[in-house]
Amino acid sequence: xxxxxxxTMNPAAWDAVGEDERNEVMARIDPFMQKxxxxxxLLGTQALGEPKESTVVRVRDGVPVVTDGPFAExxxxxxxxxxxxxxxxxxxxxxAGLVPDAHINAMEVRPVVFSSGVES
Numbered sequence: 001x002x003x004x005x006x007x008t009m010n011p012a013a014w015d016a017v018g019e020d021e022r023n024e025v026m027a028r029i030d031p032f033m034q035k036x037x038x039x040x041x042l043l044g045t046q047a048l049g050e051p052k053e054s055t056v057v058r059v060r061d062g063v064p065v066v067t068d069g070p071f072a073e074x075x076x077x078x079x080x081x082x083x084x085x086x087x088x089x090x091x092x093x094x095x096a097g098l099v100p101d102a103h104i105n106a107m108e109v110r111p112v113v114f115s116s117g118v119e120s
Contacts, residue, residue, distance in 0.1 A: 002043065002112035003092035005091045009105045011050075017104060028038035028100035036084065041095065047080040079105065083112070 014022070036042035050103035051069055058065045082099065086092055089109065 001084065001088070001092075002087070002115060004112055005082040005092065005096045005097070005113050006108040006110065007079045007083060007101070007105050008076050008080060008108060009063040010076045010109065011077045012075065013104050014101075025104070032098060032100055036082075041086050041091075043095045045080065045082045048078060050065065051077045057108055076106070 017025075021022050033042060033045065051074075054069055058067075066082070077100060082095070084092060084095055086095065089111070092109045096109050099107055
């Protein structure tokens, strides 16, 4: 079963940890991904830009309406994700707990119910 582990980031929480701890977290990411790649469980991962860099597109009466940034104000935002394939939801939850910044950011585990198989 495929699961998406979505990283919800609160910039204030990230800023509250010291530079040494942030560097330690960043140093643990590559070994974490390597371990999941070797086990065959990591299907992909992406880090996303901050909401201030986003553009929202809505189609109203057949016309695209484009605005800068997110629609709603929020202290937290989707910062990225890991797409994993594992035997159970329990294993996906275990993996989410191993994400190097799980002690700072929230990890939401959600089953993937449809996948097109389109590769980038």
